[in-house]
Amino acid sequence: MSVAESIKQRVLRMQRGEPFTNTRFLKLGSRSAVDKALSRLVEEGVIQRVARGVFVRPKKSRFIGSVMPEVSRVIEVIAKDHGETVQVHGAEAARRFKLSTQMPTTPVYYTSGPSREIRVGNLKVKLMHTTSHRRLQHAGKKPGLALSALWYLGKDNIDAEAVRRIREGLSTEEFETLRTSKMPAWMANAIEAHCESSDEYL
Numbered sequence: 288m289s290v291a292e293s294i295k296q297r298v299l300r301m302q303r304g305e306p307f308t309n310t311r312f313l314k315l316g317s318r319s320a321v322d323k324a325l326s327r328l329v330e331e332g333v334i335q336r337v338a339r340g341v342f343v344r345p346k347k348s349r350f351i352g353s354v355m356p357e358v359s360r361v362i363e364v365i366a367k368d369h370g371e372t373v374q375v376h377g378a379e380a381a382r383r384f385k386l387s388t389q390m391p392t393t394p395v396y397y398t399s400g401p402s403r404e405i406r407v408g409n410l411k412v413k414l415m416h417t418t419s420h421r422r423l424q425h426a427g428k429k430p431g432l433a434l435s436a437l438w439y440l441g442k443d444n445i446d447a448e449a450v451r452r453i454r455e456g457l458s459t460e461e462f463e464t465l466r467t468s469k470m471p472a473w474m475a476n477a478i479e480a481h482c483e484s485s486d487e488y489l
Contacts, residue, residue: 290316291324298334304346306337306356308368337361338407340368358394361407362414363427371400373414374426377439384436384456386449397422397435421469429457430464442473450481 288296293315301307312321325342328334334342335353338361345353359375366373376395381387395413402416417423422438425431433453440449454462466478 290320291327294321294324295328295333298328298344301344303344304354304356306341306343306361306364308364309340309342310368338365338405341365341407355408358407358410358412362394362396362405362412365405366398366400369400371398372423372426373398374423374431375435376415377435377437380432380436381439383432384452386436386440386452399423421471424468425464429461430468433457433461433465434468434470437470437474437478442477445474445477445481447481450478 294312297312297315309318309321309325312324315321316324325334329336329342333344335345335355337343337355341361341364343356345355347353362373365371374397375383376391376397378387378389378391379394382389382391393411393413395415397417397419398414400414400416403414405412405414422435423431424434433456436453437445437449453465457465466475
């Protein structure tokens, strides 16, 4: 069986809507052979290219046609492929906890890898290198998202209302993980200081 046929058979067994990278198939052939086979599948409409080296078998909707994967999932796949750790930037994290109504025009992520821009579909995504392991704690999980939001708010803007909204967005176990995470003293003190007043709202 040729490299192209082997790749096509594997692709057809893959879950729709789940992005994957070209490196998944490198055991089947050379990089050029894999890239050529995937390009052919794109031309045939079997898969779609969502970013450089990232593809997907799109889900189909009778209302909007192809349903592409979320940007965050594409970034996770790229990061895993490069052995990086990525964390949602504080502005987006704060929005998810309803601590901000601003919608970032350009998605931004902290990364343990190099700073760069990636185009996902028609959207430009920025990856910002950080050497801070604390900023990358619990990456991809809600406690990590909460930490990112708190860093974004800053020392002077964490109040009881902010703690309440974060607690509402976390399970009891997730909130305990947050409280025991490595963080600046001002952040830990703010959480502890407002826990009692936040309990009044729960």
